[in-house]
Amino acid sequence: xxxxxxxxxxxxxxxxxxxxxxxxxxxxxxxxxxxxxxxxxxxxxxxxxxxxxxxxxxxxxxxxxxxxxxxxxxxxxxxxxxxxxxxxxxxxxxxxxxxxxxxxxxxxxxxxxxxxxxxxxxxxxxxxxxxxxxxxxxxxxxxxxxxxxxxxxxxxxxxxxxxxxxxxxxxxxxxxxxxxxxxxxxxxxxxxxxxxxxxxxxxxxxxxxxxxxxxxxxxxxxxxxxxxxxxxxxxxxxxxxxxxxxxxxxxxxxxxxxxxxxxxxxxxxxxxxxxxxxxxxxxxxxxxxxxxxxxxxxxxxxxxxxxxxxxxxxxxxxxxxxxxxxxxxxxxxxxxxxxxxxxxxxxxxxxxxxxxxxxxxxxxxxxxxxxxxxxxxxxxxxxxxxxxxx
Ligand code: AMP
Ligand code: MG
Numbered sequence: 001x002x003x004x005x006x007x008x009x010x011x012x013x014x015x016x017x018x019x020x021x022x023x024x025x026x027x028x029x030x031x032x033x034x035x036x037x038x039x040x041x042x043x044x045x046x047x048x049x050x051x052x053x054x055x056x057x058x059x060x061x062x063x064x065x066x067x068x069x070x071x072x073x074x075x076x077x078x079x080x081x082x083x084x085x086x087x088x089x090x091x092x093x094x095x096x097x098x099x100x101x102x103x104x105x106x107x108x109x110x111x112x113x114x115x116x117x118x119x120x121x122x123x124x125x126x127x128x129x130x131x132x133x134x135x136x137x138x139x140x141x142x143x144x145x146x147x148x149x150x151x152x153x154x155x156x157x158x159x160x161x162x163x164x165x166x167x168x169x170x171x172x173x174x175x176x177x178x179x180x181x182x183x184x185x186x187x188x189x190x191x192x193x194x195x196x197x198x199x200x201x202x203x204x205x206x207x208x209x210x211x212x213x214x215x216x217x218x219x220x221x222x223x224x225x226x227x228x229x230x231x232x233x234x235x236x237x238x239x240x241x242x243x244x245x246x247x248x249x250x251x252x253x254x255x256x257x258x259x260x261x262x263x264x265x266x267x268x269x270x271x272x273x274x275x276x277x278x279x280x281x282x283x284x285x286x287x288x289x290x291x292x293x294x295x296x297x298x299x300x301x302x303x304x305x306x307x308x309x310x311x312x313x314x315x316x317x318x319x320x321x322x323x324x325x326x327x328x329x330x331x332x333x334x335x336x337x338x339x340x341x342x343x344x345x346x347x348x349x350x351x352x353x354x355x356x357x358x359x360x361x362x363x364x365x366x367x368x369x370x371x372x373x374x375x376x377x378x379x380x381x382x383x384x385x386x387x388x389x390x
Contacts, residue, residue: 001269003374004337007280008308010266014282015312018238020167029155030211031168032316033148039141040161042134047097051129054110054117055101056088058126066116073098088117097130104129147315149211169314172238174207174214176200177230179245179254180293181222198360199243199291199298206302209390210310210318227257235261235286239309241302244293247277254290255279263288271374272337274357275301294357300339303369303390323384324349326370330379337374341366342387349387366390 002010020034049055056067070087073079075094083089083100091097091104106129109121121128137143143161144154150168158166183197184190200217207214215237220230222245234240245254246268255268263281268290270278274297279290289306291298303319311317327348332338341352341362349370354362368387372379379385 001271001276002267004270004272004304004371007267007270007278007305011280011287011305011309012312014266014287015309016285017313017315018170018172018285021170022165022167025155025158025164025166028150028166028168029152031150031166031171032314033144033146033150033166034169034315035167036146037143037158037163037166039137039139039143040163042139043137043160044131044133044135047102047133048131049091049093049095049097049104049129050131051104051106052092053104053106053129054088054119055091055097055104057083057101058103058124060085061119066113066118068116071098102130103127149316169316171212172310172313173236174212174239174241174310175234175237176203176214176217177220177227177234177240177242178218179220179222179227179242181251183219183244185219198295199293202295202299202360203241203243203302206299206307206390210307212310222251222253224253224257224260227253228260231257231261231263231288235263235283237286238313239306240286240288241291241306242279242289243291243298246279246290246292258288258290270337271335272339274339275304278305280305292357295360296341296355296363297357299360299363300357300369303388304339304371320389321371322387322389324387325382326351326379326385327381329381330372332372332376332379334375334377338372340370340372342368342370344368344387344389349385 067086067088069090070084072090073095075092078096079089079098083098089098103126105119105121105124110117110119178197178200182194184194186196197219204214220227242254245252258281263283266280266282268279269276275292277292278301281288287309291301307318325348327350330351340355342349343352344367352362352366368389371386371388
């Protein structure tokens with residue numbers, strides 16, 4: 001048996017970042033950038049009116065006199081005529097400022113008189129209501145660094161520059177195989193001794209938190225040949241996750257089936273609770289995780305280990321670790337690391353009731369896992385503990 005730290009180290013050691021892929025911008029949401037992106041232009045790339053109103057030259061206005069309205073510029077049009085002295089141009093939001101103008105008075109603040117306007121705006125200053133060229137971004141400025149997660153706003157921002165393709169780290173292809181003779185598909189009739197398969201639901205939703213959808217989700221009976229066959233079909237995945245059958249029971253065939261498929265064992269069993277029987281192996285670039293079947297163990301091992309592998313492959317941290325004072329004291333046996341379902345309340349974190357690994361009720365209201373290291377025994381109220389926010 002190895003420690004949590006050794007296990008994480010071995011996982012990281014086996015993660016090789018895949019070559020980046022070039023994606024059309026409209027498909028890139030949720031991916032992580034594999035390149036720095038420099039702004040190809042200023043943004044905005046021309047002076048724009050921020051409001052509907054009248055554009056004029058501030059220095060050409062004496063603060064009092066009327067200005068003649070000499071034309072109009074709609075958003076999308078270009079006003080190319082020279083500006084007459086003491087005149088203004090009717091303008092709308094997003095329209096390019098005619099050359100010679102530098103200030104916009106909003107239409108609510110003018111009195112219109114027979115082809116001219118009288119400005120009634122005591123607060124107006126030079127440059128009012130104008131979005132200046134480059135006021136958001138300067139040409140050549142680094143818009144995003146390599147490693148940036150492309151959020152919806154990021155994608156829209158890049159589109160503003162006319163960027164059509166981006167280089168991103170590809171999302172890993174992930175397959176899930178849930179093993180267990182007792183497992184029923186949703187919709188199947190409830191039977192004595194059987195339970196509805198639930199692990200894949202938690203795992204899929206946790207992957208969705210990371211903007212990843214599993215490539216395949218399937219079930220296999222507790223039968224070595226059946227498990228072997230299912231594994232062989234999925235050995236081209238980047239990450240293969242199995243649940244159940246990874247312990248020492250007479251019907252736990254996952255480790256032997258993996259061996260028969262040529263998967264090289266890296267470690268099996270960690271000094272931790274829950275999730276002691278966690279298996280990790282590799283075949284070529286495929287990382288294989290055998291998670292214990294108990295629902296809370298499977299999900300805990302996902303957050304602690306599988307997500308770490310995904311982070312390495314995509315070069316992105318998905319779940320944050322912070323330190324918080326523990327709300328009430330807690331005791332554990334030294335020699336085993338413990339992951340506890342926890343809840344953050346303002347500046348402290350509490351250990352929830354129902355920590356047994358077959359129970360999901362506390363996990364369902366948890367917002368973090370409290371990570372207690374192997375050496376710890378008693379943690380007093382107010383002591384800082386490490387917390388993985390999920
Ligand atoms: P195992 O790891 O196969 O010994 O299973 C441990 C416990 O987890 C047993 O009570 C199983 O019935 C349960 N279990 C295993 N796989 C699943 C699953 N996919 N969904 C829900 N419970 C499961
Ligand atoms: Mg089983």
